Amino acid sequence: MWQSFVDLTHQLIPWFNGSLADILIIVIKGLALIFPLIIMMAYMTYAERKVIGFMQLRIGPNRVGPFGLLQPFADVFKMLFKEVIFPSKSNIYLFLLAPILAFVPAVAVWAVVPLGEDFYIANIDVSLLYVMAIGSVGVYGIVLAGWASNSKYPLLGALRSTALLISYELVIGFVLVTVVMVASSVNLNTVVESQSGGILNWYWIPLFPMMIVFWIGALVETNRAPFDVVEGESEIVGGTHVEYSGMPFALFFMAEYFNMIFMAMLAVLMFFGGWHSPFEGIPFLEGLFGFVPDLIWLLIKMSFFLFLYFWIRASFPRFRYDQIMRLCWKVFLPLTIVWIFVVALMTQLGIGPWF
Amino acid sequence: MEFTSILFYVFSLFFVGSSLVMITSRNTAKAALWLILTFFSAASLWLLLEAEFLAITLILIYVGAVMVLFMFVIKMLDTEASTLRAQFTRYLPLGIFVSLVVIVQMALVLNAGPFDLETVGLPEQHGPSYSNITAIAQQLYTVYVYPFELAAVLLLIAIIAAITLVHRTQVNSKKQNISEQINVQAKDRMRFASINKDSTKENK
Structure with missing residues (x-):
């Protein structure tokens, strides 16, 4: 038919x-x-x-x-069913454009995410770069929301979160570089493919510090606690969301959760072998868990990272803005640059647990 | 008409239209947004030319970083229309002169011949499995490695120069040492005092 x-x-x-x-x-x-x-x-x-x-x-x-x-x-x-309230003296077009600009990139990045061996919408050759590029467009939602609201707290929230997002994009970019160097490809499918063969072949072992850095970066990029300086309820009321109500607010909310799911997915794809079973190549267990479909493994791993978001949110108090900035520029950036050289040396000399 | 040509005309229309609106828009923030749309259309046109790496780098750098900084500046500036247009007539001749020079230069270069279809020929069409990122990387890191490194050093110098120009240590600023704050131990903040029981009784 x-x-x-x-x-x-x-x-x-x-x-x-x-x-x-x-x-x-x-x-x-x-x-x-x-x-x-x-x-x-x-x-x-x-x-x-x-x-x-x-x-x-x-x-x-x-x-x-x-x-x-x-x-x-x-x-x-x-x-x-809530009423959408427009602040007087605000630019109404930009005010409504902001949530759309936050939501669209959050959905668009999913176009290149491989969910299985031949299970994707687009398998483009530069998918990791695409993810970075489209992900960075999401900043405009916050920038515009802060500016178009014509109010103090949104502006403050937008200012500090934009600075944060730009800084941590750098760190995440460097982490992606190490992954690309190990996998020698910028294609997400190939990155996952090169991790095939059991839990010991996944990149979380050779790139363990990078995984930690990536996850903290992901928390910042998705504005989650303890780095939720955009909203910061106890500090600046609700940050960029103060003036938004009804569906425009819901769009911001959905964008945040889409981004969260995506970052968890990216962590799985880059460091936890994507859709590969953890028991591949292990004599007895491989057959025992052979019936589990690829997608289920992927979702289980992703759920673990999603749970991490909640766990971290319930455990840690909010960071101060300047401390997050210091963590980015003075701790993570040198660490990632050093690790890039380490990975380069290891790949050149042919040592390391990857095959 | 092929589908790609339809796409080409659509993206070109967006490209020309949004850049026109950008230069005529009175609201600075709106102008910046139109410029972003222009970048996106340009990136789409490059995608049609099978230059996917360039297209995505354009979005990554110009839309993701440069224009965000523009928005940052716009947010903090006073965008009162009267102050922006205050000395328009004074700078108009200079602006006209500069744009004329640019137009003449572009016309001379583009009409000179090296970009003609007859000299260059149609670009080679590759299949969907062709990847130009490896081709670019091979050229960039073997044949053009010295210009590449030189450009990187130049950028580094620019960064250092910008920082040294702007960054001045203020004498009276109450600066916080964050490393010290984070590494603080409980014993630095709390002092245990042993109080004699008898002495407290006497005070009462």
Whole structure:
């Protein structure tokens, strides 16, 4: 049936040369990725509240549905029906453009993420660079939100978080360079492919310090506690989100959670072997866990990193702004540069646990 | 008409249109945003030319870093229209002169011949599996390694020069030493005093 549909579109518009059907397939693929992501994001908010609740000896949401399982949907409908308030003397176009600019890059990066061996939307050759490039566009959401709100606290939040995001992008870039050097490819598929063969072949062993740096960088890039200086409820009310209500606010919220899921996914792809089973090449266990699909391994590993977000948020107090900056420029940047030279030497001399 | 040519015209339309709006826009922040759209269209055009590395580097550097700094400056500036347009007529002749020089230079270079289709020929079409990042890297790190390193050193000098020009140690600033603050131990902040029981009774 699908083939006949494709044929029909080919016959209908011959001068499109079959491109329209290709575009349709891409659109369908994209929707098939985005809808599960939205559901995942909704239940992440639930999981976050439950996990942090249990860590603080509370119950968490338990009113809507069994065990509070319908709480995310209740939140969504509350957001939908709220009034959108525009601050007077603010630039309304830029004010509404800001949440869109925050949300679009957060979704667009998923285009190159490989979820399985032949399971991706696009397998482009420079996918790691694409991830960096599109990820850096997300800063505009915060910059514009702070500027267009025409208010003190959003401006303060936007100023300090923009500076942070730019600084930590540098660090994450250097971490990516080490991964690229080890895998000798900027293609995410190839990076995962070169980690095949069991838990000992994943890059978290040779690049362990880089993984720690990357994860802290990911916390900063996604504005999570203990680095949530954008919002900083106890310091600057709600940062860039102060003037936003209803759906524009929900877009910021969704962008943050999409980014969180993406950063967890990137950590898995680069340091934890992507969709590979941890028992590959181990005689008995490989057969025992052979039935588990690739996607399940990927999701299990990703859930671990998502849990780390909540764990860290429940454990640490907020950093001071200048301390985060010092951590970036005086600790992580020298560390990553030194580690780049170490990795270069190791690859040149042919030593190291990678094969 | 092929699909790529349609894409080309769409992106070119965006490119020319957004750059026109950028230079005519009165709001500085909006102008910067239009410039970002211009960069994106240029990157898309480069993608059509199979220069994916250049296209993504354009977005990474210009959109992701340079324009963010622009927005940063715009946010902190006073963007009152009257102050921006205060000495417009005074600088107009200079502006016209500079743009004329640029236009003449571009016209001379582009019409000189080296960029003609007849001399250069159509660029080679590669398949979807072709990767130009390895080709660029090979050229950059073997044939052009010295110019590459020189450019890097030049940038480093520029950074150092900028820092030395701006950074002055203030005499009266109450500077915090963060390393000291972080590495502080409990014993530095708390003092244990042994108090004699009898002496406290006497005070009462």
